[in-house]
Amino acid sequence: MQIVACPGCGAQVEFKSHAAVVAVCAFCRTTVMKDADAVRDLGKMSAVLEDFSRIQIGSAGVQGGRGFTVVGRIQLKYAAGIWNEWFLLFDDGSNGWLGDSSGLYTVTTELAASATLPDFDAITPGRCYDINGERFTAAEKRRASCIGGQGELPFKVGDGWQARVVDLRQGGAFITLDYSDGERPQLYKGVSVTLEQMACQLLRDDEQIRATAGKYRGRVEALDCPSCGSAIHYLPGVTTSLVCPSCQAQLDAAGPQAQILASGASVEQVRTALPLGASATVNKVVWRVIGAMTRRDNEGSSWTEYLLYNTTGGFFWLVDSEQGWRRSSVMATWPQWPSLEADHVELDQASYSKLFDYPATVTWAAGAFNWRVAAGDVVQVYEFQRGQAALAAELSADELTWSRSTPVALDQLRAWFGAALRGDVARKAVAPAGTRLASRFALWILGLNAIPLLFNFSGTIFWVVLAIVAIYLSEHLFGAEGS
Incomplete structure (x- = not known):
């Protein structure tokens, strides 16, 4: 020394x-x-x-x-x-x-x-x-x-x-x-x-972080939008990219004063299933919704993504789509992906098959994010699945990221968020796409086989019709589960 x-x-x-x-x-x-x-x-x-x-x-x-x-x-x-x-x-x-x-x-x-x-x-x-x-x-x-x-x-x-x-x-x-x-x-x-793997000591605790975060800015966890004056809650030094929920102005909070990067577009206010600031208790740990955005693919399907944060746990996402709710986290260990054109990836000696490949465009955003986000941003998404687990690669001109997601039941969300989950907006949980496709295929096959039986007045037709009704009801009951 x-x-x-x-x-x-x-x-x-x-x-x-x-x-x-x-x-x-x-x-x-x-x-x-x-x-x-x-x-x-x-x-x-x-x-x-x-x-x-x-x-x-x-x-x-x-x-x-x-x-x-x-x-x-x-x-x-x-x-x-x-x-x-x-x-x-x-x-x-x-x-x-x-x-x-x-x-x-x-x-x-x-x-x-x-x-x-x-x-x-x-x-x-x-x-x-x-x-x-x-x-x-x-x-x-x-x-x-x-x-x-x-x-x-x-x-x-x-x-x-x-x-x-x-x-x-x-x-x-x-x-x-x-x-x-x-x-x-x-x-x-x-x-x-991870900090746990390295057995880190002398780390800052929650009280120290709350007392010092954003110190040189003179305020902690909130600032007034310089465009419209609305209060914006954020995490100083972590979520420095902000989108005002009121006027949609894009802000940079990485300096002593928040700067307007772009004026907000005139867009209709979006009522989300989870409001900004909603808290969830997951395994006795409190997480808070700090950002939300909607995305749309090239076929017109849309979904909403919520960013949650906890001081010790970091970030994770909740995704609300037509296929139900999923919890997603960015991966530190990547799967083996030979090329962008490959239709399989390997992770932990398991193979995941490619489902989709599509552009995803941000149509609306509000709150705080740990990277800069704005309406109109586009990434190419590659989705892979094995059972209930799914992997997704998101590729832009400057970055490639991988995330892993698993389904979350609507009842589980209600247990996490309580009354904060808006029941009039939350999508109903539906069966996975593969299940829905399989049931429709089965209906089609049964329909073809039933045609000759329509002219056969034996008791067989009764059981065929009963099977068709059962499949139809199971699909729709699956879709309504947890609503």
Whole structure:
């Protein structure tokens, strides 16, 4: 450890990691740079936006059998939102990074590249690339700016520092190609993790988070829409992309003042089955609806998606469609998908068959989201199913994500939300599409076989008609179950 005096205020600044080049003074925000036997003042570093992350400087854990301590942090903003990169010092003296984005975590360490790597502009999300002899799928391509930092960092960084990064995945394995310093990228490799898997200690608790989230903005969890003045509830630093429920203005809340990105379109107000702010108690944990949006496919079918958040549990989605309600979560471990054209994917040694491939367009949105969303946004959706479980890939020009969903009975929703679930709006649960299709096919076959029997006045026709009625009723009763 090296301790120096801050050239800005004289306070002690610690360099725990030998790899650290700069450190941000905790008292006056001066960026201190080690320069041989002296230190230099690089100017003030913007304070990070205190968000809902449970990690903080000093948090510790274990990854890959090695203990680590969080010693630094940079906060980056890109077109769709913000994320944190935490600088780690391992007990053996090596270092790495803990990526923290919307409750998903990855730990990576720098790795020497053994072969030519693709150019930044040549990479397309959803396509596969050979990296060090392994096949990875491009997940996200970002151009980002540093908006704040704290603690120790391994390179000179300040306001306006630009990052160009590409994230690639293979199952639970994770690779980042960092093109920030030139055309030849630095290669970082690691895995997707959870805070529980890393046995993290010294994390912020709920009380600390509530007390500090959005601190430099001077308000917590609410702001007035600068377009119409309506109050908007959100999560500072996590859900920085807002859509005003009253005027549909698109807002960016990643800075000290909320900025209007686009004026709201004149659209009819949507009455949803779950209002913004509704709370659900799931396994004794309280979740809150913070955002909602409607989507439509190319055949005119529409559905509503609700974003729920809990400080320790992160995010999950509830989807209300003609096929019933489903609970969906973004996947950290991806299935094996040979190409965009493949009709099967493999996950945990199980095969999922492709059902649909269609564009999904946002038609309305309101509330807070952990990425930027607006009416008119389009993604290509690929759906795969195995039994009751479904996987969905959503592909845009800059990102590919995977989610897993399972059915939720309407009675279960009522138990979670109570009176907050609007019974006059909630769709009735219906049978899965495969069940409905099968029953209709059976009706068609029985109808064909019944034609000759219509001219046979034996008792056989009675049983055929009874079977047809039974199938018809079972389909409609299935559709009305739980209503």
